Amino acid sequence: MKPAPLIVGAGPAGIRAAATLVRAGLRPVVVDEAPAPGGQIYRQPLVPDGRSPEARYGSEAGKAQRLHAEFAGLLNRIDYRPETLVWNLGQGAADLMHAEKTTRLAYDGLLLAAGATDRILPFPGWTTSGVFTLGGAQIALKAQGVSIGERVVFAGSGPLLYLVAWQYLTAGVRVAGVLECAPFSAKFNLVQGFFHEPRTVLLGLRYAAALRMAGVPMRFGASDLAVAGETRVTGIGWQEGRRKYHLACDAIGFALGLKPETQLADLAGCAFAFSPRDCAHLPTRDGAGRSSVAGTYIAGDGAGIMGADAAERAGERAALALIEDRALPFDAARAILLEKQLATMSRFRDAMAKAFPFPEDWSIADETLICRCEEIAAGEARAAIRQFGSTEINRLKAVSRLGMGRCQGRVCGAGIAEILAEESGQSLAAVGRLRGQAPVKPVPLTLLDTLPEAAE
């Protein structure tokens, strides 16, 4: 008997993919690191905490409930593996770790829906206790019902900046300021975005208006962020042009948009290409979500940042491609409709990328830590680049240990690329990408020792 298809991730893309495969009579394995389905955006609390879906998910409560219910309805027709990490894969098999034990699972058809993490560039003091990613600040509130501090500044760029600040304000937390690194003029691109997705743009404007009404200082064109505080955050400094500013705060949420999780696509052998919109190397796909490797499909933010609504459609579309490639009957009209919707959403995403642009001239001082795992400063990175004449990011990793720490470059990758590009006079596209390596996340060494043949 043929092995089942494997779906990695139970967020909006993974859930819709699973539902689509089940409808075609397949019984996929769905592996997810979280204890409950929903991904990061529709993440569920560990225990019921008395909050309504509206209180937790705001404007997206209906979508969250629908997806959670849809997944619950699939449970006896799929092989669901929560709290399970895919730490290695390739050649039709994946190594899964659950409860400190590893097993090898053969699959026929691989659908990656691994999602995204916050995109980070370093600044002085960013490793200080009390600085979290915007996504992290949101998870604390949404899933754990805690705030990251009592007087919080949100900084960086991206739609999440205003959403999270508004969620904290609504939860009764004092928001000390919102520091947007993009200039105010970039926001005129929202007009173009409005034509494609008026609801999303209006929601964003509503959040900004509520923050302003509450008297939250909202600044644009903030550069040269710097955290104050030795053992924990006591404030944040920044510049607007030449003028310097400072705000007292006890916690900071920071990110510059999102960054797709592409390590598993890399291990699967997928071809990559540089995406100017995402400023990242991404697995190449056709309109349906087929990667360059036959039988491997990629959907959702893990393939390129498009948001949760697009992830649902991309997950379904990629699943239809898997069904078609198995020569099973599939709904061709539905596939065309989904691709059309995704094309519109992609145009919206073009406008959003312009409204929240990735900073072009993020200066990183020599003393600033670039790698938080191994604590390597930017100056050490620059010295290594000069000493070894590095022009490619994996060569730099080999001589400097940059990107070799526990996070495998998830956090530091964008910063390393930035410094290497600047120092070697190349574009971000030219310096390449940190290659994914197994294990993609830490697994106990003792576990690898006992493995008969998996770790190679």
Place this chain on the structure above:
Amino acid sequence: MSLFKRLIRMDQPPIGFFLDGKAVEGRAGDTVLTAILTNADAVRASDVSKNPRAGFCQMGACQDCWVTLENGERLRACTTLLTAGLRVVTGRAA
């Protein structure tokens, strides 16, 4: 000092655990990260400079919040559910 502030789940049953030998309390439904940071302002000392760290991404991606237990075992605080009697060493106690 604590870093995190609880907004809800105040009346969940308390779960006792130990932070650097001192008896403290979390709440049912807490991750180890939440439980530590509602009692302290760091979860560990960084590997090289020994500076305080409190995690970063809270979604199991950055690996910044791996803490050590008294028995030498390690766990990722943001993705581990708090259990009673856990004995965490932050390495921060002077």
